Amino acid sequence: MDARPKVTPLTRPTARRSHVSPLGVHVTPDGGVDVAVVASHATGVDLCLIDVVDPSRDERDPARYRERRVPLDGPTYGVWHAHVPGVAPGQRYGFRAHGPWDPAAGHRHNPAKLLVDPYARGLVGEVAYGPETLGSPGRPRSGDPSTPDGRWWLADPYGEPDEVDSIAHVPHAVVMPALPGPAPLSRPRVPWSDTVIYEAHVRGLTQLNPDVPEELRGTYAGVAHPATIAHLQALGVTTLELLPIHASVSEPRLVAQGLTNYWGYQTLGFFAPHARYATKGAQEAGPAAVLDEVRGMVHLLHEAGIEVILDVVYNHTCEGGEDSLHLSWRGLDNAMYYVHDGGTPARLADVTGTGNSLDFRRVRVVQMALDSLRYWAEVVGVDGFRFDLAVTLARGHYGFDPDHPFLVGLQTDPVLSGLKLVAEPWDVGPRGWRTGQFPPPVAEWNDKFRDSVRAFWLDAPRQGSRGQPMHGMRELATRLAGSADLFGHSDPPLVRGPVASINFVTAHDGFTLADLVAFDHKHNWANGEDNRDGHGHNLSWNHGVEGHAPEGDDASTEPWSTVVPLRRRSQRNLLAMTLLAAGTPMLTAGDEIGRSQRGNNNAYALDDETSWLGWDVDDAARHLLETARFLVGLRRRHAALRAESFFLGKPRPGETLPDLLWFDAGGSPMDHDAWNVAGRRVIQMLRTGPGAGESDVLLVLNGGLDDVEVHLPQPLDGAGAWERVWSSTWDTPEEPEEEPLTCPVTLEALSVEVFVAPR
Structure with a gap:
C-alpha cells in the first residue's frame, strides 16, 4: 500500500501574481481565491489543495x-500570497512552509507537516496524537497508570x-463562501447598568435538558x-457569555488519559x-452549515433580547510547549x-x-486578534468578548502596558469599541495581577469582589465558629x-464607573455555588493530576460537614438537618x-438551581454529568431559582x-439627597x-433613588454568628416608611405573614435583609 498522499505540483504560472490580499483564503468573483499567509522567516510557502480521492480508505x-x-x-x-483560479467553496486546503530548521534560533519550518491556516474559517477532521503531529522525532510517554495503553x-x-507526512493526521482548513454580516444586524445593545451576565458552556447548558429535543x-x-431562552428570560439574564467556541483540541496528556x-x-x-x-446534520453538511448554525443561534438570542459574549483565548494556542504539537503557527513562523x-538556545517564555x-x-x-474579533462581530454578530488572561494581550517589552497597541485598537476600532469588552485582568507571568488597570471601555472580572464576599460570608464565619x-x-x-x-x-x-467591575462569586473556574458552601477542600481526583490542580485558596465553608448528603440520606436527620438550612x-x-x-x-450557569461538581473546582477535563447542568431539580433547587x-x-x-457612576456620598448636581449613606446597627451614620x-459584622447600606419617583433601597447585613437588634435609619425626606421586601432567611422570596414592621428589627445570624422606601 502506498502510504504517501498523491501529490500533483502546480507550477507558478497556474497561480497568478497578486497584490497582498487580506490574510486567509477568500473566494473571488472569477471563481478563484486570493490567498495570503504570514511566514516572515520562511523561504517558501505552498498552498496545498486537498481532495479526498478514495473515501473507502481510513x-x-x-x-x-x-x-x-x-x-x-x-x-x-512577511506575507506569502497568490491568486489561484478554479478553487471553489468547500475545497480543503493547508500550507507547507519551507525554510530553516533551527530550533536554537526559534525557527521550526518543516514542509513534511501540513499546517492549518491561522485564518481558516472552517475546519474538518481531528488531530491525531502521535509522532506524525510533531515537528521533530518524538518519544512516547505513559498516560494515566490506570490506562496502561494510554x-x-x-x-x-x-x-x-x-x-513523516502529517496530511492524514491533522484537520484540514476549508474554503468558505463569502458571507455578509447579519442582515439586518439588530443587537439588543443592553446598557452596562442594566446588564446581568450568565456564563455558560454550549454543551453543558442543554446536554441534560429534557425540554430540548x-x-x-x-x-x-x-x-x-425556546426552552433555553425561556429559562434565561425568566431568570432575567440580559447577556449570555459562552465559554470558548473557537475551534479547539485537547492536550495530548488528557487524550492519553481518556479525558x-x-x-x-x-x-x-x-x-x-x-x-x-x-x-449532527450541520457537522455532516460541512463547515458552512456549522457557521450557519452559530449565526442562527446568535440571531435567535438577539430576537429574544439577549446579547451574546464570547470567551476568547488569544493569549496562547493549542500547540503547547516546544516538545508538543506542530499544527499551524509553530510551523509557519514560530519565532514571530x-x-x-x-x-x-531559544526557549518559549x-x-x-x-x-x-x-x-x-x-x-x-495583534492584527490576527483584531481581525478575528471583527470577524465574529461583523459576520457572526456577537455583542462582545471576554478576554482570557488578558494581561498577556497587553504585554510589551517591559511588561503590562495599559497603552498597548492591542488595547488602543479595542478603544478606537469602529467595530469593536462599541461592543461589550471584558478582561480577565491577570496572567501567571511577572507582575501579572492587574485588576483595575485596563482602560475604558474595557470592563474587568473583579477577583477582589469574589474574594471579599467569600471571606465575609464563608471564611470568616468558619473561623468564628472555631473561636477565632x-x-x-x-x-x-x-x-x-x-x-x-x-x-x-x-484620566x-x-x-x-462601577459598571467596569464584573461582580462574581463563582465562575467556570472554581467551586460552584452549591459546592462553595459544602466543601472546605477541593476534590479534583477525576482530573488525573492526583488533586494537585485547581485553587487551594477557596475561602469556602462546608458548615461543619465536608460534602453533600449521600443520595437517599434523610435531610431531617443530623447532621444534615442543621447543616443544610445554613448552607442554603x-x-x-x-x-x-x-x-x-x-x-x-x-x-455561573447552574448556580441558580444548585448545580454541584462534587467538590471539583477545576472540572476543565470532565465532559460528563460533573460539568453539565442537571435539570431534574428538587424543591430546594426550585426555591433557589425563585430567589x-x-x-x-x-x-x-x-x-x-443599578449605579452608572461611582457614589459620591453627597448630593449629585441637581439633587438634594446623598447617593449613598452607611449606618451602624444602632442607626447612626458611620464615621471614621x-x-x-x-x-464589626453588622452594617446598613442606604442607596437613594436617582430621580423623581425612584425608591430608596436599604441593605442590612449581619455577618455575625448571633442574632442582632438593628435600628433602621429614618427614611430620607420625601420617602415613605421602610418596607421589608426580602430576607435571606426566607426559603422562597415570598414574604411570610408577619406583624407590621417594628423598630428595632431583629436580624438573624448570617443574613441579609432588603428594605424599600417608596417615593
Missing part, C-alpha cells in the same frame, strides 16, 4: 487524499525535523431553543467555530508568533501556564459600593451580594441598585472611628 491513511501544491509569491512584508508523544525540542442537546441550536479539554481553552482556529457543538526568552504565549509585541499577532476573630466588613463595603479603589483611577478620575441561607447571601452590589453581576429570579427582578425594578471598630 481517514488516517495518506493514500485517501490527493494533494495539489501551489507555490505562493513572496514574501511581501500514551502521548513528546518531540525532541532540538532534534532534527521529522520527515434530544438531537439539539449540547449544541448551538440547543442554546437557542478531554471540555472548557475549550486550547485554540486551533481563531476564526472557525468548534464543529462538535453543532448538530510565540514569546521567546531571548536566550540561546510561558506567562499563561500552557507551554506557550502569543507575542503581542508583534504587529501580526472575624473581619472583612470594610473590604466588603468597598466592593458593594462599586470598587472605586480599583476602577476609579483614570479624568472615576470615568469608568449562605447561597442566598452570596446571590444577594452578586446581584445587589454596585457593578455588573455575573452568574435568583426575584433578586434579578429587584435589581431591574430599582434604579438605586466606626469603620475602624475591629470585628
Whole structure:
C-alpha cells in the first residue's frame, strides 16, 4: 500500500501574481481565491489543495487524499500570497512552509507537516496524537497508570525535523463562501447598568435538558431553543457569555488519559467555530452549515433580547510547549508568533501556564486578534468578548502596558469599541495581577469582589465558629459600593464607573455555588493530576460537614438537618451580594438551581454529568431559582441598585439627597472611628433613588454568628416608611405573614435583609 498522499505540483504560472490580499483564503468573483499567509522567516510557502480521492480508505491513511501544491509569491512584508483560479467553496486546503530548521534560533519550518491556516474559517477532521503531529522525532510517554495503553508523544525540542507526512493526521482548513454580516444586524445593545451576565458552556447548558429535543442537546441550536431562552428570560439574564467556541483540541496528556479539554481553552482556529457543538446534520453538511448554525443561534438570542459574549483565548494556542504539537503557527513562523526568552538556545517564555504565549509585541499577532474579533462581530454578530488572561494581550517589552497597541485598537476600532469588552485582568507571568488597570471601555472580572464576599460570608464565619476573630466588613463595603479603589483611577478620575467591575462569586473556574458552601477542600481526583490542580485558596465553608448528603440520606436527620438550612441561607447571601452590589453581576450557569461538581473546582477535563447542568431539580433547587429570579427582578425594578457612576456620598448636581449613606446597627451614620471598630459584622447600606419617583433601597447585613437588634435609619425626606421586601432567611422570596414592621428589627445570624422606601 502506498502510504504517501498523491501529490500533483502546480507550477507558478497556474497561480497568478497578486497584490497582498487580506490574510486567509477568500473566494473571488472569477471563481478563484486570493490567498495570503504570514511566514516572515520562511523561504517558501505552498498552498496545498486537498481532495479526498478514495473515501473507502481510513481517514488516517495518506493514500485517501490527493494533494495539489501551489507555490505562493513572496514574501511581501512577511506575507506569502497568490491568486489561484478554479478553487471553489468547500475545497480543503493547508500550507507547507519551507525554510530553516533551527530550533536554537526559534525557527521550526518543516514542509513534511501540513499546517492549518491561522485564518481558516472552517475546519474538518481531528488531530491525531502521535509522532506524525510533531515537528521533530518524538518519544512516547505513559498516560494515566490506570490506562496502561494510554500514551502521548513528546518531540525532541532540538532534534532534527521529522520527515513523516502529517496530511492524514491533522484537520484540514476549508474554503468558505463569502458571507455578509447579519442582515439586518439588530443587537439588543443592553446598557452596562442594566446588564446581568450568565456564563455558560454550549454543551453543558442543554446536554441534560429534557425540554430540548434530544438531537439539539449540547449544541448551538440547543442554546437557542425556546426552552433555553425561556429559562434565561425568566431568570432575567440580559447577556449570555459562552465559554470558548473557537475551534479547539485537547492536550495530548488528557487524550492519553481518556479525558478531554471540555472548557475549550486550547485554540486551533481563531476564526472557525468548534464543529462538535453543532448538530449532527450541520457537522455532516460541512463547515458552512456549522457557521450557519452559530449565526442562527446568535440571531435567535438577539430576537429574544439577549446579547451574546464570547470567551476568547488569544493569549496562547493549542500547540503547547516546544516538545508538543506542530499544527499551524509553530510551523509557519514560530519565532514571530510565540514569546521567546531571548536566550540561546531559544526557549518559549510561558506567562499563561500552557507551554506557550502569543507575542503581542508583534504587529501580526495583534492584527490576527483584531481581525478575528471583527470577524465574529461583523459576520457572526456577537455583542462582545471576554478576554482570557488578558494581561498577556497587553504585554510589551517591559511588561503590562495599559497603552498597548492591542488595547488602543479595542478603544478606537469602529467595530469593536462599541461592543461589550471584558478582561480577565491577570496572567501567571511577572507582575501579572492587574485588576483595575485596563482602560475604558474595557470592563474587568473583579477577583477582589469574589474574594471579599467569600471571606465575609464563608471564611470568616468558619473561623468564628472555631473561636477565632472575624473581619472583612470594610473590604466588603468597598466592593458593594462599586470598587472605586480599583476602577476609579483614570484620566479624568472615576470615568469608568462601577459598571467596569464584573461582580462574581463563582465562575467556570472554581467551586460552584452549591459546592462553595459544602466543601472546605477541593476534590479534583477525576482530573488525573492526583488533586494537585485547581485553587487551594477557596475561602469556602462546608458548615461543619465536608460534602453533600449521600443520595437517599434523610435531610431531617443530623447532621444534615442543621447543616443544610445554613448552607442554603449562605447561597442566598452570596446571590444577594452578586446581584445587589454596585457593578455588573455575573452568574455561573447552574448556580441558580444548585448545580454541584462534587467538590471539583477545576472540572476543565470532565465532559460528563460533573460539568453539565442537571435539570431534574428538587424543591430546594426550585426555591433557589425563585430567589435568583426575584433578586434579578429587584435589581431591574430599582434604579438605586443599578449605579452608572461611582457614589459620591453627597448630593449629585441637581439633587438634594446623598447617593449613598452607611449606618451602624444602632442607626447612626458611620464615621471614621466606626469603620475602624475591629470585628464589626453588622452594617446598613442606604442607596437613594436617582430621580423623581425612584425608591430608596436599604441593605442590612449581619455577618455575625448571633442574632442582632438593628435600628433602621429614618427614611430620607420625601420617602415613605421602610418596607421589608426580602430576607435571606426566607426559603422562597415570598414574604411570610408577619406583624407590621417594628423598630428595632431583629436580624438573624448570617443574613441579609432588603428594605424599600417608596417615593
